Amino acid sequence: MIEFRSVSYAFEDVSVLEDVSLTIEDGEFGLLAGANGSGKTTLLRHCNGLLTPDSGEVLVDGTPVSDDLIAARSSVGMVFQHPRDQFVSATVGADVAFGPENLGLERAEIDRRVDAALEAVNMAGREDDRIDTLSGGEQSRVAIAGALAMDPSHLVLDEPFTGLDEPARRSVLERLAALSADGTGVLLATHDLRDVLTLADRVIAMRDGQVAADGSPDDALEDLAGLEVRVPDR
Amino acid sequence: MLTYEPDETLAHRLDPRSKLAVQIGFAATALAHPTPRALLVLSAVTVVVLAAARVSLRRTVIAYRYALVVLAIAPVLAGVTIGSPWFDRADALTSGLASYRVLLILLVSAAYVRSTPVRDSRAAIQRTIPGKPGQLLGIGIALVFRFLPVLQGDLRTIREAMAARLGTERGTIDRISTVGMLGLTRAFDRADRLSLALRARCFAWNPTLPPLAFSRLDYPVLAFALCLALSAFY
Amino acid sequence: MATERNSVELVDDDAVRSFARAAVLAALMGAAAVVGSIPIPLSPVPISLGVLVVYLMGLYLGPYWGTVSIGLYLTAGAIGIPVFANGTAGIGVLIGETGGYLWAYPLAVILIGLAVHGTDDLADPADTSTPVIAAVLLAALIVIYGLGTAWLGYVLELGAIEALQLAVVPFVPGDLLKIVAAIAIVKAGRIDPT
Ligand SMILES: Nc1ncnc2c1ncn2[C@@H]1O[C@H](COP(=O)(O)OP(=O)(O)O)[C@@H](O)[C@H]1O
Ligand SMILES: [Mg+2]
Numbered sequence: 228m229i230e231f232r233s234v235s236y237a238f239e240d241v242s243v244l245e246d247v248s249l250t251i252e253d254g255e256f257g258l259l260a261g262a263n264g265s266g267k268t269t270l271l272r273h274c275n276g277l278l279t280p281d282s283g284e285v286l287v288d289g290t291p292v293s294d295d296l297i298a299a300r301s302s303v304g305m306v307f308q309h310p311r312d313q314f315v316s317a318t319v320g321a322d323v324a325f326g327p328e329n330l331g332l333e334r335a336e337i338d339r340r341v342d343a344a345l346e347a348v349n350m351a352g353r354e355d356d357r358i359d360t361l362s363g364g365e366q367s368r369v370a371i372a373g374a375l376a377m378d379p380s381h382l383v384l385d386e387p388f389t390g391l392d393e394p395a396r397r398s399v400l401e402r403l404a405a406l407s408a409d410g411t412g413v414l415l416a417t418h419d420l421r422d423v424l425t426l427a428d429r430v431i432a433m434r435d436g437q438v439a440a441d442g443s444p445d446d447a448l449e450d451l452a453g454l455e456v457r458v459p460d461r
Numbered sequence: 462m463l464t465y466e467p468d469e470t471l472a473h474r475l476d477p478r479s480k481l482a483v484q485i486g487f488a489a490t491a492l493a494h495p496t497p498r499a500l501l502v503l504s505a506v507t508v509v510v511l512a513a514a515r516v517s518l519r520r521t522v523i524a525y526r527y528a529l530v531v532l533a534i535a536p537v538l539a540g541v542t543i544g545s546p547w548f549d550r551a552d553a554l555t556s557g558l559a560s561y562r563v564l565l566i567l568l569v570s571a572a573y574v575r576s577t578p579v580r581d582s583r584a585a586i587q588r589t590i591p592g593k594p595g596q597l598l599g600i601g602i603a604l605v606f607r608f609l610p611v612l613q614g615d616l617r618t619i620r621e622a623m624a625a626r627l628g629t630e631r632g633t634i635d636r637i638s639t640v641g642m643l644g645l646t647r648a649f650d651r652a653d654r655l656s657l658a659l660r661a662r663c664f665a666w667n668p669t670l671p672p673l674a675f676s677r678l679d680y681p682v683l684a685f686a687l688c689l690a691l692s693a694f695y
Numbered sequence: 696m697a698t699e700r701n702s703v704e705l706v707d708d709d710a711v712r713s714f715a716r717a718a719v720l721a722a723l724m725g726a727a728a729v730v731g732s733i734p735i736p737l738s739p740v741p742i743s744l745g746v747l748v749v750y751l752m753g754l755y756l757g758p759y760w761g762t763v764s765i766g767l768y769l770t771a772g773a774i775g776i777p778v779f780a781n782g783t784a785g786i787g788v789l790i791g792e793t794g795g796y797l798w799a800y801p802l803a804v805i806l807i808g809l810a811v812h813g814t815d816d817l818a819d820p821a822d823t824s825t826p827v828i829a830a831v832l833l834a835a836l837i838v839i840y841g842l843g844t845a846w847l848g849y850v851l852e853l854g855a856i857e858a859l860q861l862a863v864v865p866f867v868p869g870d871l872l873k874i875v876a877a878i879a880i881v882k883a884g885r886i887d888p889t
Contacts, residue, residue, distance in 0.1 A: 272657075275661055277657055277661065296705060297703050300660075300661060300662070305661040307654065307657060307658060307661075309654055311611060311651075312611075312651045312655050313654065313655065313657075313658030314607055315600065315603060315604060315655075315658070315659065315662075316603050316606075316607055317579065317603070317606045318580070321580060325662055326662040326663060327669075328668040328669045328671075329662060329663040329664060329703065330663060330665075330668075330703060331667065331668060331702060331703055334669060334672060337669060358607065359610045359611070373662065374662075377662065462777055463783065463784060464784070477774075481786075484786050484787075485786075488786070488790045492850070495852070524782075524783055526781075527780065528783070528788070528791060528793070531792050531793075531861060531862075532851070534861060535792070535851040535852075535853055535857075535861065538853065538857045538860065538861060539851075539853050539854070555852045556851055556852040556853060558852075559851050559852035560792075560851050563787075563790075563791045563792055563851065566790050566791060567785065567788070567791055568787070569787065570785030570788070570790075573774075573785060574775035574785045577774065577775055579775065579776060582775065583774075586770070586774075597763060597767075598766070598767065598770055600718075601717070601718045601721070601763070601770075601771075602770055602771045602774060602776065604715070604718035604722070605721045605722045605725065605771040605776060605778070606771065606776050608718070608719050609722045609725050609726060609776065609777075609778065612719070612722050612723050612725075612726035613726040613730050615726070616723075616727065617730055620730070633872055634872055634875050634876050634879065637744070637747065637876035638875075638876035638877075638880050638883075641748075641876055641877070642880045642883060642885065644723055644727070645723070645751055645755070645880070645886055646885070646886060648716075648719045648720055648722075649716060649719070649755075651719055652712075652715040652716040652719035652720075653712065655715045655718075655719065656711045656712040656714075656715035656716075659714075660708060660711050663703060665704055665705055665706060666704045666706055667702070667703065667704050
C-alpha cells in the first residue's frame, strides 16, 4: 500500500504538488493521467524516496519512506521514461541482477529472480543478449524486469510508451496486464490513455499539482475532458 | 576491432587474475631485458600465449596499426643523424629491439582482451580490491561498457547535425567547442537519469559479488607468471 | 529477509549522482577516441577530442570525481573495453609507447580540478577567470607532454629530441585549439557542474 498524506512539494519557489492525499491499494491497476507538467513525474518520485516532500508524508506498507528507503525501494519498483539510460550493464541478465545483488541476496536466489523476472516480461532465455541490440519494446520490458527482480508489490511506470511503436506498446501493455492479473499493483503515469483505460481499476487525474479527479475508468472519461490527455475515440 | 569473443580456448577458461598476472610478469621482464636472446625467448612465449587464446595475428595487427606505425618509425628516427655517418646503425638497432618488445607486450595483452568478458574482469576487480574503491571500479566499468555505444551514437548525431547545418564552414575552434559542449550536455543528462535508476534499484556499497573462482588450471599459470616476473631481476 | 536488508549500505544520493557523471564521462572519453576526430587545416593528424574530455573532467567533476572518472577510463581500457585511441584496448597500451600520456591524464585532471575547485564542494568553473583557466590547462598539457615523451623515449630507446618529434610536435596545434575550445565551453556557462 502506498499512502500520500497531504504531500506538498516545490522546485525552488515553484509549487509542483499541492496537498496531495491518495492511497494506492495492493494489487490495484491505477492510471495517473494528466497533461505534461501537471506533476505526474514529481508525484511518482515520492513513492520510493527519490524526492522527499516539503510537507506531509509518504508511507509504503505503513512505514514512512524516509524511515526505510531500502524497504520502500524494494516494495515499489520503478521504471523511468528513457529505458536506454536506466541500464547499468551491457547485457540483459547482468542488468536485471543489479537490484537483487544490491539487496545482498544469495546468488541462487538472484538467479531465480532473474529467471522469473525475464519470464514475466517474455524475455526468458535472453540473459546474454546485449542491451544495445534490443528493440525499443524489448528494452522497455527488460527495464520492467529489472524492477520486478526486486520482488516489489507495486510497479510504478512513468510514461513507459514514449518512443515505442504500436506493436511494442502493445507488447508492454500485455505484460502489464499479465502482471496485474498475477497480483502486482501497477501505477502507470501517461498522458495517452487510448488503450490502457480498459485495463485500469482506477484513474487518478492530475491538474496543476493537484488531484483533479479520482474514480473508476468509466467516470474518468467525463472528468478527463479538458485535461489535455489523449482518450479513446468514441 | 579487437574485443572479447566467446570461445572455448584454454585462455577463456582461465581466471582473469591469472591472465593479469601473466601480462604483468611478461611486461616486467620484457622492459628489463631488451636483448636479442631474451626477446627470442619472449617471442616464443608470445606465440604460445596467442595460440592459447586463438588470437588472429592479422586482426590484432590491424587493430594496433597506428601504434605499429610509431614502433616502425622509432628505429629510423633513432638511427638518422645530422652529419656523418648520417645513419647510426647501433642506435637504430637498440631502438628497434626496444620497439619490438613493445609489440610483444601489445600482442600478449591482446590475448587477455580476446579471452576475457567484461563481466569476468568486473568480478575480478570487485573481489580483489576491497571496499568502496572496488565497488566503484567494478560497477563503473560495467557502466562504461554499457554507455560507450550510446555516447558514440550521440557524438555521431551531433556531428551529422552540425554538418547538415553548414557546420563544415565553421571555424575549427567553434566546431570543437560545439561538439564538446553538446557531447557533455547530453552525457550529463544521461548520467542524471542513470543516477535515478541506480538509486531506485538500491545501489549499495556491499552487494552480492559476481561469481568467480580459480580452477586447477590457474595454479600452473600463476606460477608461470611469477617466474616471468622474477626473471625481470636477472 | 528483514535481517538481510538491514545490512544493505546504500550509496548516498549525492555520491550516486557524481559517480554516474564520472562513469558516463569516462564513456564519453572512450566514444571520443573512435568517433570524435575533427580534421584541422595544415595538420597531418586529425584532432581527437580525447584530451578535451580530460580537461572537462577536471573542470566539471573536480579533483575527486574527476580522478574516479579518468581512473574508470584507464581501467575500462586495460580490461579490454575499446576506449583507447582508435578503439584499441589492453594493458599493453598502458605499458606501450603512448602509455605515458595515459598515466599523465589523472595528474592533469587532479591539477585542473584542484586549481578550479579546491578541495571543497564543486564550484562553477565559469567563475574562474579566463587567464587562470588558460594557464592551468596549459600546465596540464605540459604535464601530459612531459610524462608522455619521457615514457616514449624510455620504452623505445629514443633521445629527447627524437621523442618530441615523434610524440609532441605533430599534436601541438590541435592540443592548443582544444584549450581554446575548453575555455569557450566554460565561459558559455551553460553547463551546471553541481
Ligand atoms: N528539476 C526541476 N526543476 C524545476 N522545475 C521542475 C523540475 N522538474 C519538473 N519541474 C516542474 O514541475 C512541474 C511538474 O513537472 P512533472 O512532475 O515532470 O510533470 P509531468 O510528469 O506531469 O509532465 C512542471 O511545471 C515542471 O516544469
Ligand atoms: Mg513526466
